[in-house]
Amino acid sequence: MAKILMITGDFTExxxxxxxxxxxLACGHTVDAVCPGKAAGETVKTAIHDFEGxxxxxxxxGHNFALTATYAEINASDYDALVIPGGRAPEYLRLDASVLDMIRHFFEANKPVASICHGAQLLAAAGVLKDRTCSAYPACSFEVTAAxxxxxxxxxxxxxxxxxxxxAPAWPAHPDWLAQFMKLL
Structure with missing residues (x-):
């Protein structure tokens, strides 16, 4: 089973x-959820985004989501894959050079990466989208093409x-997004 890193932050979706x-986790993988500046056991606040017309x-x-590892103690090379959730967190996480370096590691090592919704903002900021096809929340299409x-x-x-x-564009894609990601694992 894979050891997966999830980079998240306050007001993640x-x-x-x-x-x-x-x-x-239910499929047997290990997932370390981390946030810059926070330690294992601390939480990030989430936001529920809905499509209501x-x-x-x-x-x-949303809920408080408990982090499972301490950001300052992790090493991206210890992980087999990366998950980047959407929400509002990517807009400020993209200002953290260490987050961008971690993302670049997964691309340089050709490890599986799953990004959804506003996660594309992090991919664009990390400079890993050149000549790539990427879906995201439609409002992030500009970041994808600009990158x-x-x-x-x-x-x-x-x-x-x-x-x-x-x-994927947003959480309604979870079945397809996670199935495609698990094929890469």
Missing amino acids: DYETMVPFQCL DQTYTEKP GGTYADIAVSAAVTDGNLVT
């Missing part, structure tokens, strides 16, 4: 954090794989 975390998603308070990638405009319930990268 609730489903996009908890569902893959629990699913991958408005011009964009709505946002409601040299091709934005995959797919159904909200679909996912796309390009080499070691599996991406």
Whole structure:
């Protein structure tokens, strides 16, 4: 089974954090969920994003998600794969050079990476999308193309794989996104 790193932060999308975390554990994988500046046992706040017919998603308070490892103590080379949830966390995590270095490690080593929704903001900031096909929440299509990638405009319930990268627009794609990711594991 794989040892998987999940990089998350405050106001990560609730489903996009908890569902893959629990699913991958249930399938026998080890998942270390980390957040810069926080230690194992501390929590990040989540936000629930829903699609209720408005011009964009709505946002409601979610749960507290317990981190399982201490960010300052991890080494990306110890992991077989990476998961990047969406939500609001990627917009500020992309300002952390150590996060971007970790993401680059997974691409340089050609390890599986699963990113969903606003996770594409981290991929773009890390400079790993050039000549790649990447799905994301439609509002992040600009970041994908500005980073040299091709934005995959797919159904909200679909996912796309390009080499070691599996991406999806939002949490309704969990079944397809996680199935494609687990094939790479």
